Amino acid sequence: MPKQMLSNPPRGKRRTTANGDTRKRAVNGSISHYKDEKKGLHVFSMEHPQKTGPDGKRMPRLRAKNKDYNAGLAAIQGKFDRVKQGLPPTVSKITVGWWLDYWYEHILKVTAKPKTLEGFEIAIRLHITPHIGNVKLEELGPDHVRYMQEQIIEATGVPTARKARRVLNSAINAGVGERKELPFNRVANVPQPKALPSTKTPYTPREAAMLLRFVQDSEDFYASLWGFFLLTGDRKGEAIGLTWDCVDFVNDTIDMSWQLQRYTKKHGCEPLVIAPNGKVEAWTCERAYGAYCPQARFDFPDWYEVRELWGGLVLSRPKTEAGQRLIPMIAPLRELLARQAERTYDEPNNVHNLVWYNIRPRSMFRPVSPEFVDDLWASVHEQVGIPSRSLHEIRHTTVTLLMAFGVPIEIIKQIVGHSTVFSTENYLHVGVDLARKEFAKLNMLLSIDTSEPEVVVSAASGRRLPPGLSPQIRAIS
Incomplete structure (x- = not known):
């Protein structure tokens, strides 16, 4: 003008x-x-x-x-x-906090999975809104983002600041084109805090071999679970959520299409007291937490595929389509699963058809919780005599060993289920054959016999065996 x-x-x-x-x-x-x-x-x-x-x-x-x-x-x-400039005539009263709440309730909930929603809600409520929630959305700029990051780093550390930064960027991107206050993303070019160097240390080949030898020699109920982790590099939820209908002894493949996760149930009763800010202060069931409500229920979107097991434990699809994959059942893994089939396959009380379930007296036949598996894994290290590590570090070990022997990165991504794999149904079956050959290299490294072993299975229980397993094999002592 x-x-x-x-x-x-x-x-x-x-x-x-x-x-x-x-x-x-x-x-x-x-x-x-x-x-x-x-x-x-x-x-x-x-x-x-x-x-x-x-x-x-x-x-x-x-x-x-x-x-x-x-x-x-x-x-x-x-x-x-x-x-x-493409802005509304007057400065909008809409704040960053208002937009984050609106984005979470009306945009993110439509497409994001429940676990993603949980993480985003925590980032918004505890880390973003307290620092810049009162800033007018139209006036949000790089200085506000830097201030937020500095405050979060001082209070909780760099990883939390990086997470909050990603959540804020996603919310602002969603508003571009939808809100006149956001003609473009003003915070996109603000650099994230640099990630701290990883402190995770993969198992050495010797330690991995010691663990596998323990697995082969042990008669523990969960020994085959530890071998499964070591030989596949699967995530914790994928392994403990494995069911027998996903194990194919005929074609020697395992379908990793489900994972066990814990979710918190919400109140199924009506609110009794609602505060002026809209927060429910009391429920008709007189219980503070939704998990203890007699009418407790999960709040899953209709499109979310899930199978309820027990309490807050459910089977859900992996976080990416790449996680839904077939992996080869190499000879040592086949032997371990055959031993486990004698214990849990066709067990009348195993109502969820789980490969591994809880054997504690008060929790018999229930799903194995992630926390219980962590405790058991720590005790295994004590028995073997090696430094304790988390289950997730097994994934690094499997990947590192495969890469050391020149396994193509595309095959490794299929085996461990990284999200960068782009494949069709036909490609998955081709990948299984290739991965089976490449996995033999890992077996050589760990000095494990890769020849087809004698399947050790007992039919003494009288229960049927999975297809592909022969019943006329000597019994386990």
């Missing part, structure tokens, strides 16, 4: 309105002004620079009122400049 617009606007022929106000008609394209004598306000208006809207209708005029002439003139000029 030309600078002369800030001076007294040009006037045309004088006219008198119905309420007696006298004003002059403004020249087209200039600022119109008159004084409302009853209210003592200077009233300004001018034509919208966009002329017509997306629907083809004429855009309403820009207007401003003020008791001070110069302040009113500056206000109408400011509105014109903002519209020229």
Whole structure:
């Protein structure tokens, strides 16, 4: 807008309105002004620079009122400049906190999986909103993001700050094009805090061999579970959520299409006391937590594929399509699963058909919880005599060993289920054959006999065996 617009606007022929106000008609394209004598306000208006809207209708005029002439003139000029930049005429009252809540409830919940929602909700509630939630969305800039990151790093550390930064960036990206306050992402170019060096140490070949030897020699109920982790590099939830219908002894493949996860149930009863801010302070069941409500229920979206097991434990699909894959059942793994089949396959009380279930007296036949598996894994290290590590570090071991022997990265990604694998159903079957050959290299490294072993299975229990296992084999002592 030309600078002369800030001076007294040009006037045309004088006219008198119905309420007696006298004003002059403004020249087209200039600022119109008159004084409302009853209210003592200077009233300004001018034509919208966009002329017509997306629907083809004429855009309403820009207007401003003020008791001070110069302040009113500056206000109408400011509105014109903002519209020229693609912003709403006035500064929006919408804050970052309001937009994050709206984005979470009405956009993210439609597409994100429950576990993703849990992580995002924590980041918004505990780390983003407390620091920049009151900032007007339109005024959010790099300085606000840097301040948020600095505060989070000081309070909880770099990983949490990186997570909050990613969540904020996703929310702002979702608003671009939907909110006029966000013509573009002003925080996209703010660098994330640098990630700290990883402290995870994969098992050495000697340690991995010691663990596998322990697995082969042990008669422990969960020995085959530890071997499964070592030979596949699968995630914890994928292994303890494995069911017998996904184990194919005929084609020597395992379908890793489900994972065991824990979710928190929500209240199924009606709210009893609701605070002014909308938060429920009491429920009709008189229980504070939803998990203890007699009518407790999961709050899963209709499209989310899930199989309820017991309590808060459910089987759900892996977080990416790459996680739904077939992996080869190499000879040592086949032997371990055959031994486990004698214990749990076709067990009448194994209602969920799990390969590994809980054997503690009070929890017999229930799913194995992730926390219980962690405790058992720590005790295995004590028995073997090696430094304790988390189950997730087995994945690093499997990948490292395969890479050391020149296994193609595409095959490794299929075996361990990394999200960067892009494959069709046909490609998955081709990948299984290739991965079976490549896995033999890992067997050589660990000095394990890769020849087809004698399957050691007992039919003494009288229960049927999985297809592909022969019943006329010597019994396990």
